């Protein structure tokens with residue numbers, strides 16, 4: 153039987169990209185999955201794209217009261233994953249401070265709010281999603297690396313605070329998800345091709361690559377405080 157058979161799994165950010173692939177992987181493994189994000193429409197479309205039935209919940213991680221009410225109202229979870237984020241990048245001297253604050257509020261404080269409010273069953277786990285820029289900062293997206301570093305250290309600290317519950321973090325490289333739709337089609341294609349040529353694995357990532365890393369961390373009772381890079385060897389080159 154699967155490690156996740158009938159497990160209650162919540163994927164915050166489950167309506168798209170890495171979160172959607174993670175929700176689908178848990179559902180395929182027999183879990184009772186709920187996907188959460190801000191848009192009811194995106195959630196409905198995501199739910200129908202998953203072969204197994206999944207529940208959906210509208211939740212904005214920026215809304216502290218809503219996050220607290222959501223977790224207080226429901227049953228505890230076995231595994232919670234936070235991949236929710238919407239961040240604008242850019243060089244520190246060009247990115248407006250309002251966008252910088254919004255990015256931190258979305259990706260870091262959003263995960264922090266969930267971590268404060270979440271209720272997990274015995275044996276449960278929380279998995280955050282950071283990004284390779286913590287290890288491989290980029291001059292044109294400095295804040296992104298700082299946010300990812302903060303998230304990774306948050307996960308390691310929470311692994312102590314919430315023990316024996318487990319807290320981990322997956323750090324993806326470049327993954328083909330709707331996050332990149334902010335680039336024009338040509339620019340996105342070129343970026344993906346150039347990145348693939350640079351990487352030891354010769355391709356960019358798929359959402360399912362990261363889903364598999366998440367399921368490994370959630371399912372391994374000896375993994376806590378782990379930051380798992382899954383980036384095609386990007387930090388090596």
Ligand SMILES: NC(=O)c1ccc[n+]([C@@H]2O[C@H](COP(=O)([O-])OP(=O)(O)OC[C@H]3O[C@@H](n4cnc5c(N)ncnc54)[C@H](OP(=O)(O)O)[C@@H]3O)[C@@H](O)[C@H]2O)c1
Nearest residue numbers: 165167168169170189190191212213236237283327329331
């Ligand atoms: N794709 C990559 O190359 C890559 C690389 C490194 C790290 N990452 C990180 O991986 C995570 C997931 O990225 P992705 O590529 O899967 O992005 P994505 O396809 O854009 O998905 C983001 C998800 O987050 C949800 N979301 C955004 N803001 C939210 C909020 N305030 N409250 C609740 N849900 C919210 C979105 O749904 P709604 O719009 O419905 O809210 C969506 O489901 C992000 O933290 C990203 O920075 C991605």
